[in-house]
Amino acid sequence: MTVIIDRPAATPRALVTPALFTRLTARIAIDHPxxxxxxxxxxxxxxxxxxxxxxxxGAGLGPSDAVDIGWHTFLMYTREYGEFCRRAAGRFIHHAPDDVPGEPGPGGGLAATIEAMEAAGxxxxxxxxxxxADCSNDGGGKCNQCHAGCYDSPKKAVG
Known part of the structure; x- marks a missing residue:
């Protein structure tokens, strides 16, 4: 698999065209005023x-509730989302809901996702x-079930 994006963009909005970014944010404003x-x-x-x-x-990372709104919005633009996935990952980044809402996905929850994002720059x-402090935790203070019930499915990864 060839990954085109090998380091973070100066700003994440640079990962798509300005016109697409504008369309996506406008759709969020319409669908989620x-x-x-x-x-x-x-x-x-x-x-x-x-x-x-x-x-x-394969990490099974999951978004926060607000970030999932952005992911769902992008998914509606199937052509652009598919092209982004091919360019960014060399594969389609599947969106998979948890079968049991409120339980962490396979990636270890929000804390693991945040850690991976920071590690990626x-x-x-x-x-x-x-x-x-806003998360349910495992009793040891580790946030483990704050994602929106959706994750990048490692079982459905292609490539």
Whole structure:
């Protein structure tokens, strides 16, 4: 598998064209008016999350609730999303819901996703990623079930 994006963009919005970024944020504002004021942040963080999934195939990383809005929005633009996946990951980044909502996906939950994003060189914006204080935890303080119930499915990875 050849991964085209081998280091983070200066800003995650640079991972797509400016015209597409504008379309995606406008769609978030239309479909989720309660998040219109942060549509840019949601989409930037969704792109950083997806690029991190691309760099970590099989990790089962999962988004926060707000970031999942950006992912769902991008998925509606199937041609553009498919092209992004081919360019970023050399494979399609599948969106897989958890069968049991509220339980962490295979990647270890939000803390593992945040750690992977930071390791990939992306800034994690606390506006759309809850802090560990906002998460259910395993009793040891580790956030483990804060993602939106969706993850990059390692079982469906192609490539």
């Amino acid at each position: 309660e998040h219109a004021h942060q549509a840019d942040v949601i989409m930037e963080q969704a792109l950083a999350f997806l690029a991190t999934c691309a760099a970590n195939p 992306y800034r994690v914006d606390p506006v759309v990623w809850p802090t560990s």
